[in-house]
Amino acid sequence: MVWFKMISAIEWAEKYRPRTLGDVVGNRKAVQDLRAWAEEWQSGIPEKRAVVLYGPAGIGKTSSAHALARDMDWEVIELNASDQRTAGVIEKVAGSAASMNTFFGGKRLIILDEADNLHGTADRGGMRAIAGIIKATLQPIILIANDIYGLTPTVRNICLEIKFGSVQSRSMVPALKKVCEAEGISCSQEAILQIAENAGGDFRSAMNDLQAAANGKKALDVEDISTAGRDVKENIFKAMQKIFKSTDCKRALESTYGLDESPEDLVHWIDENLPIQYARKDGGLEDIRTGFNYLSKADLYLGRVKKRQNYRMWRYASMLMVCGAALSKTRPYPGFIKYQQPSLWRRLGQTRSRRDMRDNIASKIGEHSFESMHYSRNNLLGFYALMLKDEASAIEVTANLELELEELMYLSGSTKASKKLQKIYDEAQKLLDTKKEKAEEPDFFKAPEPAADDKQTTLHCPVIVPEKEPEDLPGKTGASGSQPLEKKQKTLDLGFDAPKGLPERKETSGKRMPESKKHIKNNSFSLPDPVFEKKSLPEPSGKKVSHVLPSKEDMGSSEPLKKEIFNDNNKGLHAPGIEDNTGETLKKAEPKNQKTLFDF
Numbered sequence: 186m187v188w189f190k191m192i193s194a195i196e197w198a199e200k201y202r203p204r205t206l207g208d209v210v211g212n213r214k215a216v217q218d219l220r221a222w223a224e225e226w227q228s229g230i231p232e233k234r235a236v237v238l239y240g241p242a243g244i245g246k247t248s249s250a251h252a253l254a255r256d257m258d259w260e261v262i263e264l265n266a267s268d269q270r271t272a273g274v275i276e277k278v279a280g281s282a283a284s285m286n287t288f289f290g291g292k293r294l295i296i297l298d299e300a301d302n303l304h305g306t307a308d309r310g311g312m313r314a315i316a317g318i319i320k321a322t323l324q325p326i327i328l329i330a331n332d333i334y335g336l337t338p339t340v341r342n343i344c345l346e347i348k349f350g351s352v353q354s355r356s357m358v359p360a361l362k363k364v365c366e367a368e369g370i371s372c373s374q375e376a377i378l379q380i381a382e383n384a385g386g387d388f389r390s391a392m393n394d395l396q397a398a399a400n401g402k403k404a405l406d407v408e409d410i411s412t413a414g415r416d417v418k419e420n421i422f423k424a425m426q427k428i429f430k431s432t433d434c435k436r437a438l439e440s441t442y443g444l445d446e447s448p449e450d451l452v453h454w455i456d457e458n459l460p461i462q463y464a465r466k467d468g469g470l471e472d473i474r475t476g477f478n479y480l481s482k483a484d485l486y487l488g489r490v491k492k493r494q495n496y497r498m499w500r501y502a503s504m505l506m507v508c509g510a511a512l513s514k515t516r517p518y519p520g521f522i523k524y525q526q527p528s529l530w531r532r533l534g535q536t537r538s539r540r541d542m543r544d545n546i547a548s549k550i551g552e553h554s555f556e557s558m559h560y561s562r563n564n565l566l567g568f569y570a571l572m573l574k575d576e577a578s579a580i581e582v583t584a585n586l587e588l589e590l591e592e593l594m595y596l597s598g599s600t601k602a603s604k605k606l607q608k609i610y611d612e613a614q615k616l617l618d619t620k621k622e623k624a625e626e627p628d629f630f631k632a633p634e635p636a637a638d639d640k641q642t643t644l645h646c647p648v649i650v651p652e653k654e655p656e657d658l659p660g661k662t663g664a665s666g667s668q669p670l671e672k673k674q675k676t677l678d679l680g681f682d683a684p685k686g687l688p689e690r691k692e693t694s695g696k697r698m699p700e701s702k703k704h705i706k707n708n709s710f711s712l713p714d715p716v717f718e719k720k721s722l723p724e725p726s727g728k729k730v731s732h733v734l735p736s737k738e739d740m741g742s743s744e745p746l747k748k749e750i751f752n753d754n755n756k757g758l759h760a761p762g763i764e765d766n767t768g769e770t771l772k773k774a775e776p777k778n779q780k781t782l783f784d785f
């Protein structure tokens with residue numbers, strides 16, 4: 186039954202999704218601004234090539250974007266949160282859609298839903314990719330976000346910001362009525378009003394509530410509507426009122442049962458509001474003192490719960506904090522009090538984004554300097570901040586760490602993106618682009634990087650492998666013919682494909698290599714560190730042969746290596762060096778009954 190309700194609830198919100206901008210309920214100004222921006226696109230490229238629609242959930246942001254496309258007769262390309270939205274994917278999908286014209290010359294609207302939530306903050310590159318696409322786009326782009334501050338300042342600067350507010354309940358009523366009529370349900374005015382008010386500005390919730398209440402009914406009355414509020418905060422404020430205004434311990438306790446707060450959270454609420462509520466004009470602190478006395482006892486139980494993981498003791502903690510706070514007053518405290526959220530949470534919330542920023546930068550520094558994030562945060566942040574004082578080194582640092590503009594602001598201690606910082610940032614981007622281009626440039630001595638989807642891996646070894654199969658090579662026994670060719674062919678990473686069947690070169694370290702070092706590694710003149718890995722390759726017969734990869738010394742000359750590789754086909758296709766000096770494989774050289782520490 187519950188399952189059925191959930192499925193059908195989704196259906197109504199979808200079924201009555203606004204088709205045109207005229208159907209969007211409320212937010213008239215936002216809709217107007219959106220339409221005006223779209224009209225600018227009809228006569229060229231507007232100053233702001235993208236808009237960001239932001240505001241709480243369920244108020245019609247996504248619907249408005251789609252309705253606009255329908256009104257303007259634009260194609261839509263959408264990248265929503267369920268898609269994988271890394272920088273690469275964004276560039277590939279949105280970037281190519283933005284840079285190309287449509288077949289018939291019409292416009293194509295690119296919608297990026299939940300733009301403030303690109304894989305949390307893990308993919309900072311995604312935001313940079315978006316900024317790049319917006320700056321150059323030939324097609325209109327709409328970003329949708331709940332939290333405008335979830336976008337980087339760079340992206341916000343280049344977008345037209347359009348705020349969508351909560352839908353007022355009086356605007357919802359006529360729209361909900363229409364739905365009732367369309368569904369053939371007679372709904373009382375009070376019932377509709379109740380649903381609209383319960384929704385707290387979220388029109389999607391109102392639609393879902395209406396459908397849930399009307400399920401299987403022909404008429405809907407106010408009694409059919411669940412009056413349970415949606416907003417948890419409203420409940421906690423009511424609970425505060427019951428605790429501080431009455432001396433009925435039972436009622437006060439009951440008011441906390443339905444809360445979505447654990448006793449550990451509740452104690453913060455009481456702790457915050459007790460001195461506000463029991464403050465006296467005559468300066469008497471007696472009630473506050475008694476109240477805190479009970480809170481400290483409740484805190485002891487909370488500590489024990491944590492220590493012993495015995496959650497049964499929560500009940501003593503709750504009893505002490507709630508009843509203690511309610512009964513500690515010696516006289517009534519009438520009048521309205523604005524109860525507050527625990528300031529500790531507020532403070533943590535306020536500094537959270539800055540702490541996140543600091544940690545993000547520290548991890549970039551850590552990666553760059555091969556130090557831990559913790560060490561970089563405590564010891565290196567200051568040095569890097571000093572390096573920003575000089576403009577030339579600031580550009581280098583920004584590029585090397587791939588800092589975002591706001592990270593640059595943080596590290597340089599600036600509260601706003603000054604022209605100087607913007608210049609440093611732009612120069613760093615240019616530097617990064619040049620580096621990227623250089624890395625992509627086909628080098629005479631460097632083989633092209635294998636494509637991402639190409640399952641080939643390469644081994645670093647300057648070997649020249651003939652394009653043709655080594656049929657005409659002397660000493661070939663035809664093993665390659667009998668050996669099945671693997672699709673995931675492994676090659677030597679000196680730029681050339683290795684013969685089929687060569688053992689795969691494993692990454693010996695899990696640590697990510699910085700770009701600069703990768704570049705050196707990819708140079709065809711650089712040799713890899715020797716890799717002595719035992720690998721088993723299937724022999725044509727199905728038997729396995731153990732061997733190791735060639736050592737650095739063995740790979741000093743490409744010509745003998747080439748020959749050896751192909752001359753050795755009859756030995757199970759292994760590269761030179763797979764045998765040790767005695768001519769035996771390392772595996773064979775291992776003493777069979779070698780004792781280990783555990784044997785003693």
Ligand SMILES: Nc1ncnc2c1ncn2[C@@H]1O[C@H](COP(=O)(O)OP(=O)(O)OP(=O)(O)O)[C@@H](O)[C@H]1O
Pocket residue numbers: 197198199201202203208209210211212241242243244245246247248249330331352388389390392
């Ligand atoms: N202003 C509105 N006018 C008409 N219908 C609306 C409005 N807001 C929400 N709805 C209804 O709620 C559903 C969800 O709306 P929509 O997806 O546009 O919300 P949203 O603001 O983009 O929310 P989210 O941020 O969660 O994606 C729509 O299918 C539609 O039925």
